[in-house]
Amino acid sequence: MSSTNRTVVVTGIGATTPLGGDAASTWEGLIAGRSGVKPLEQEWAADQAVRIAAPVAVEPTEVIPRPQARRLDRSAQFALVAAKEAWADAGFEAKAGEDPAVDPDRLGAVIASGIGGVTTLLDQYDVLKEKGVRRVSPHTVPMLMPNSPSANVGLAVGARAGVHTPVSACASGAEAIGYAIEMIRTGRADVVVAGGTEAAIHPLPIAAFGNMMAMSKNNDDPQGASRPYDTARDGFVLGEGAGVVVLESAEHAAKRGARVYAEAVGQGISADAHDIVQPEPEGRGISHALQNLLDRNDLDPAEIVHVNAHATSTPAGDIAELKALRKVFGDHADHFAVSATKSMTGHLLGGAGGVETVATVLALYHRVAPPTINVENLDPEAEANADVVRGEARKLPVEGRIAALNDSFGFGGHNVVLAFRTV
Known part of the structure; x- marks a missing residue:
């Protein structure tokens, strides 16, 4: 089954996000321009400088x-919810070995998390301090492992071709999907369940991000706090949840008569080598990732009509990404409908690339780009470099083959760009 040029397609999607407990309700929220950001009601939030976040709309329990x-x-709960939805959506009725449509030795799982089981780690440390050694849960280590979401998804579907966990901060989810594409393209697997998850709404991460001045402190207007490209943006809003896709070789999908959402064209990867936190201001590393995507994959820039931007609502990062798009694509960038869906979901860190892949695939499938909300005063640099979809969703071309990009970048200078197109 070895190959280096197999076509990869998306046959299943799943999500649990601040906008809904599944992919359909999440998509409905994105198209409606609805914010999932809320005031934090926990007692510990009263002492925080940041008292807003975007929790999941439906509790995993x-x-x-x-x-x-x-x-x-x-984080593993979110991953399992999204993966089970994606698995069923792809048309599989049971896990590999029980469903004749998939061979467990040809099935993989790649689920990423930027932080992993941070809530388990911190909560169990509190138990240790307050109640003693004997009260610490024996499940603590399997729960806090960064690979726990991927391992549990792998167990749920019966994956034996490989179960992996890329960790590259906020680029983790996208890197997982890119890795999964390569697993299929190179013949390691026929089907891979891939995506990202995060659950970090906890006093320590919020205090730490807040003290870094990375998060919005617009506590009086939670739903207006995440505002990519607006001149008044003051940082991201922390979200939680997961997004997962089922990727499959086109041949395998055709044999079982699967519905195909889109082709997963490929990935482009680079690193800034600039700073552990700050993005390279001119977007040079992002440009390299975009160029790498074009050089390594069969993608015509003229096909690209939509970009789901990383756009976290930070002053420096939002513009660096748009500069990179303009540098690589030139006048073609004038035809990109740019959406910043974090304006509605908040920033899911390692889960962002998974959720935004689901949004990108659905944008192509339905041929409509979600809006970017809360842009009251568009940054002149954004206006000069991109066509930002504001206010309302925008229809994409209804005829011909079209493509879209999903951009993800992370602390440490990690850059991942994914490309999808209609079939």
């Missing part, structure tokens, strides 16, 4: 049996 949920970190 409403989907996962409570006995199972108690043995999973929240």
Whole structure:
């Protein structure tokens, strides 16, 4: 089964986000321009400089049996919810080995997280300090492992071709999907369940991000706080959740008569080598990732009509990305409908690339680009470099083959760009 040029397609999608407990409700929220950001109501939030976040709309315990949920970190719970939806959406009725449509030795799982089981780690440390050694859960280590979401998804579907966990901060989810594309393209697997998850709405991460001056402190207007490209943007809003896709070789999907959402064209990867936190201001590393995408994949720039931008609502990062798009694509960038969906979901860190891949695929499938909300005064540099979809969703071309990009960047200078197109 070895090959280096197999076509990869998306046959299943799943999500649990601040906008909805599944992909359909999340997509509905994105198209409606609805914000999932809320005031934090926990007692610990009162002392925080940042008192807003974007929690999931549906608690995972409403989907996962409570006995199972108690043995999973929240990040793994999210991943399992999204993966099970994607698996069923792809048309698989049982896990590999029980469903004749998929061979477990040809099935992989790649689920990323930027931070992993941070809530389990911190909560169990509190238990240790307050209640003693004997009260620490024996499930703590399997719960806090960064590979726990991927491992549990792999167990749920019966994956034996490989289970992996890329960790590259906020680029993790996109890198997982890019890795999965390569697993299929190079013949390691026929089907891969891939995406990203994060659950970090906890006092320590919020305090740390807040003290870095990375998060919005617009506590009086939670739904207006995440405002990419607006001149008044003051940082990101922390979100939580997961987004997962089922990727499949086109041949395998055709044999079983699967519905195909889009072709997964490929990935482009680079690193800034600039700073552990700050992006390279001119977007040079991002430019390299975009050029790498074009050089390594069969993608005509003229096909690209939509970009789901990383756009976290930070003053420096938003513009660097747009400069990179303009540098690589030149006048073609005038035809990109740029959406910043973090304006609605908040920033899901390692889960962002997974959720935004789902949004990108659905944008192509339905041929409509979600809006960027809260842009009251468009930054002149953004206006000079991009066509930002504002206010309302925008229809994409209804005829011919079109393509879209999903950009993800992370602390450490990680840059990942994914490309998809209609079939």
